[in-house]
Amino acid sequence: MRLTPICIGDTPALLLGPLTVEPPFRSRGIGKALIERAFKDATAKGHKLVVLVGDEPFYGKIGFKRVPKGQMKMPGPVDPARLLVAELAPGAAEGVKGLIRPDWEAVPSP
Numbered sequence: 001m002r003l004t005p006i007c008i009g010d011t012p013a014l015l016l017g018p019l020t021v022e023p024p025f026r027s028r029g030i031g032k033a034l035i036e037r038a039f040k041d042a043t044a045k046g047h048k049l050v051v052l053v054g055d056e057p058f059y060g061k062i063g064f065k066r067v068p069k070g071q072m073k074m075p076g077p078v079d080p081a082r083l084l085v086a087e088l089a090p091g092a093a094e095g096v097k098g099l100i101r102p103d104w105e106a107v108p109s110p
């Protein structure tokens, strides 16, 4: 699982993905646990928002909600129903809008 620093407009956030659990280990709560761990670490570092492109039926159970249409925009074509956001602090997504792009200043150099 990877979390990449991004900006949504001028607001710093994290992009989650890809998230993969090897097939023999699925449906044991590992995916949920990985996301909860990532949320805890991200919160400790002061992050307030996590966005991803994925299946709402899965991620909706773990605190992600659909981004209201037009509020945030990925650079490439993305099904708006799959653009999801989780608030690590209540109300953190309110008023946040704009293009989603890498936050190069926050990306650790190789």
Ligand SMILES: CC(C)(COP(=O)(O)OP(=O)(O)OC[C@H]1O[C@@H](n2cnc3c(N)ncnc32)[C@H](O)[C@@H]1OP(=O)(O)O)[C@@H](O)C(=O)NCCC(=O)NCCS
Binding pocket: 017, 018, 019, 020, 021, 022, 025, 026, 027, 028, 029, 030, 031, 032, 033, 053, 054, 055, 057, 058
């Ligand atoms: C999605 C994925 C990471 C979940 O990992 P996991 O360890 O199985 O997750 P959990 O055990 O915490 O949760 C499993 C539950 O989510 C459900 N679930 C998994 N994928 C789902 C999906 N796409 N839509 C709806 N529910 C889904 C499972 O049916 C299971 O339900 P159950 O508990 O009632 O059996 C794993 O299925 C995977 O690697 N899939 C392929 C890659 C992928 O789709 N990644 C997400 C997009 S970035």
